[in-house]
Amino acid sequence: MVFSDAEMAVFLDELEEKIQILTDNLLLLEQSGEDDPKVLQEIFRAAHTIKGSSAVMGFTKMSSLTHEIENIFDKMRNNELKPTSSLINVLFEALDALKILRDEIVAENAEKYDTTEIIAKLKEAVAGKDVSVPAPKTTQSATEEFTAEEIEKIREFDLKGYQLYEIKVYLDPATVMKSVRAFIVLQQLRELGTVIKTVPAEELLVKSEEFSDFTVYLASGEDVDRLQNILLTISEVERVEINPKQVEDNLEIKKEQPGEEEVKATEVEGEKTASPEKTLTDFKAKTPAAASGEEKKVTQTVRVDVQKLDTLMNLVGELVIDRTRLLSVIDKLYNINRENNELVETLAEVSSHIGQITTDLQDVIMKARMLPIAQVFNRFPRMVRDLAQKLNKEVEFIVEGKETELDRNVIEVIGDPLIHLIRNALDHGIEPPEEREKLGKPRAGRLRLAAAYLENNIVITVEDDGRGIDPNAVRRKAVEKGIISEREAEMLSDKEAIKLIFRSGLSTAQKVNDVSGRGVGMDIVKSQIEQINGEVQVESQVGKGTIFTIRLPLTLAIIRALLVEHQGQIYAFPLNFVQETLIAGKEELRKVQDYDVMLLRGKVLPLISLSNLFNLPEEQEQKEWYFVVILGTGNHRLGVIVDNLLGEQEIVIKSLGEYLGQVKGLSGATILGDGRIGLIIDARGILQENEIGELNVAV
The missing domain is CATH 1.10.287.560 (Histidine kinase  CheA-like, homodimeric domain)
Structure with missing residues (x-):
């Protein structure tokens, strides 16, 4: 029987919802340690639905797998099995297998994954035998087969002078969330070139956990050493093998299999437009109802x-x-x-x-x-549970504000920084149960992840009640690593010292393990958040805990900006970087150590003119007064001299395009109401470029 694309989409949407229900309720079952009838009923119903719908669609492996899962839940409902830790582990392994089958159906409309081993384990569990979860399998190498379109793309890049590389990435076998690590690698490689294909396919790679190595074919102008050095800085990448390839080197064109179709990007028009690199988004993401019997809303969706x-x-x-x-x-x-x-x-x-x-x-x-941040948050309870087991720690994980919505571009980027923060909280922050008892704390540490709206921003908080960050330890490590001098360390306040954790290569971990401690985590968090015009702050008290606060724009498409005019051109400063504006007389401006500065409320404010910034000709005639836009982030401030202030306005961000590429000092452009072009100032880049040390000015 052949099913339409619309019917397949309904099946996949329902499957996604039921898998999430199974994951959430399994965690609830494990946390309670009891056979909660409501939770078991919800789980049983979800498994039964998957079994029935997959059988109707002709996916026999999925149907057989969920039948065995259903048998275990049926035994639990009848008090014949208890939710032990080993049984929950096997059920989670079964869910992972279910996700792999789902991803194969999405990619190829077929089931290839061998479920024999996991089904045998589930049968042993039903029989009451103890089972354990083996180490993940290593992905088998695949032959180099390319589609005609991929071959054409490779030849096109070859003509432009780009090199095709075969990059084999080997992850640490003990890596938790391998799919996330693979996603980070691909994101990094896309900044260095164009990803032609991956083995396994990207749809499987970023969702499956059944691999410890993978291959990426990349067209890039970078050399081998630079590619290798950058990839090896990524946490949990054990080693990298990079081989340059020629267009003629064993690049076979893949033969299309009968019935093979691309994932359809839209069911309204029935077009075959999606590709592995295209991203799909739903108009409304579905949120599974809670086990308490919360009423489900039936929503019609279109991809x-x-x-x-x-x-x-x-x-x-x-x-x-x-x-x-x-x-x-x-x-x-x-x-x-x-x-x-x-x-x-x-x-x-x-x-x-x-x-x-x-x-x-x-x-x-x-x-x-906009998409609910639940799309990101839902993956963390399982990750926290697995990592806490691995570290032999007890953790109460609290998630708040999952319904908060964000632009899909922000959603795509925020996942990895949050993984780093949560992993560090579990590894460095929360103490082992015995240590917490000696300190008079509850055995279970408290880890809170929350999202909320604040004005035109969303604020995400990662908070733990662990040992906190010792500013003195950070100072010592920073001096030891040569990041700052001893004199600079002594001058830093405790709050400023703690911020040093965002410097590259700085880690206070006593030893490197497979969870953290390599010193490449917090700097990644900061840089990735800044890429989406956000900022991250940290507060910590020794012995009481740490709070990381991430402030993000609701959308990357539209921002609030201050418009200014300079030498006839309109410029836009993102308002989240603008602290204030003022008018300064020419007598207030002075030179100190070759810098233009002014005194503002008793403090030295460095100045730069937009003319100097963009190498524009300076006006010969000196003015009696000047408009100054004060930009700031953290404790660093900079005054930018402009000709005129025009006011605030919401602007739509547009890329400068491939022809112009990256222009120093600019982050994009916008079209104004009268048709003129406004250039958007890269405020963060200007602040970093013009950061200067302490200046002595005689008042």
Whole structure:
């Protein structure tokens, strides 16, 4: 029987929901340690649904696997089996196998994964035998087979002078969340070139845990040493083998298998538009109901290629521009004909209505790009549970604010920094149960992950009640590593010393293990969060715990900005970096150690002009006063001299494009209401570039 794409999509959506229900409720079952009838009923119902729907769709391996899972839950309901730790481990292994089958169905509409071993374990568990989970299998090497499209892409990059590399990445066998580590590697490689293909396929690689090595084919202008050095800085990458390949070197064209189809990006039009590198997003993500019997909402969803949403956003931007121009034309018509304005008034009414529709349309499209952060948060309870077992620690994991929504681009980036913070909290922060008892603390450490809205930002908090960060230990380690001098260490306050953990290569761990301690975690957290215009702060008290606070924009597509004018060009400063604006007389500006500075409330403020920043010709005539935009992040501040302040405005961020590429000092551009182009200032880059030490100014 052949099923339509719409029917397959319904099956996969339901499957995703039921797997999440099984995961959440298994964790609840393990935490309670008791056979909660409501939880067991919810689990049994989810497993039964998967078994039935997969059988109807013809996926026999999935149906057989869930049948065995269902048998275990049935025995639990009848008090014939207890939720022991070993039994829960086997059930989680079965869920991992279920996810692999799901990913294979998504990618190839087929089931290839061998479920014999896990089904045998489940049968042993049903019979009451003790079972254990083996070490993960190593992925078998695959032959180099490329599609005609991939061969064409390789030849295209070859003509441009790029080298094709076969990169084999070997992870530490004890790595937790291998799929996440593979995702980080791919993200890093995409910054260094173009990923042609991966073995296994990326859809399986970033979701499965059944591998410890994988291969990436990358077209890049970088050399082997640089690629190897960058990849080896990624935590839990054990070794890397990089081999340059030529277009003629064993690059066989893969033969299409009968019935093989690409994942369809949209079910409304039935187009075959998705590819392994395309990202799909739902208009509304489904959240499984809790075990308490919370009522489920039936929601109709449509899958849409994200690129189409981006195109829609650009079209709305064009509408906004034309609406503003229309208002300008109406004003001119009023001035030309002041006596009979009936037609002009009708035109004004139509223009106003178009403006209202445009605003509503923009709001709807923005909401379509938003996803609940539950998409990221849902993966952590399982990770915390497995890691706590591995570290022999007891942890109470609290998750709040999963319904908070973020732009899908922010969602894609925030996962890895949160993994680093949670892993460090478990490894470095929360003490072993015996140590906590000696300190008068509860045996189980408390780890809290929360998300909430604050003004135009979302704030994510990772908080633990562990041993905290010792500022003196951080100072000693920073001096030992040569990051700062002893004199600089002595001058730092405790709060400033703790911030040193974000410096590359700094770790206070006494020994490196397979969880953390390599000194490449916190700097990654900071850099990745800053890439999406966010910031991270840390507060800690020795013996009481640590709080990491991440502040992120709700969306990367639209930001609030301060518009300024300088030498006839409009510039936009992201408002989250603007601390204040002021007017300074020429007598307030002075030179100190070759720097332009001014005194502001008794402190030295370094200054830079936009003319100096972009190498524009300086005006010959000195002004009596100047406008200054003060940018700041943390304790670092910088004043930027501009010709005029225009006011605040919401702007749509547009890329400078491949032709211009990266321009120092700029992060993008925007189209203003009158059709002019505004250049968006890279405020963070300017602050980092112009960070200077302490200056002595005679007051």
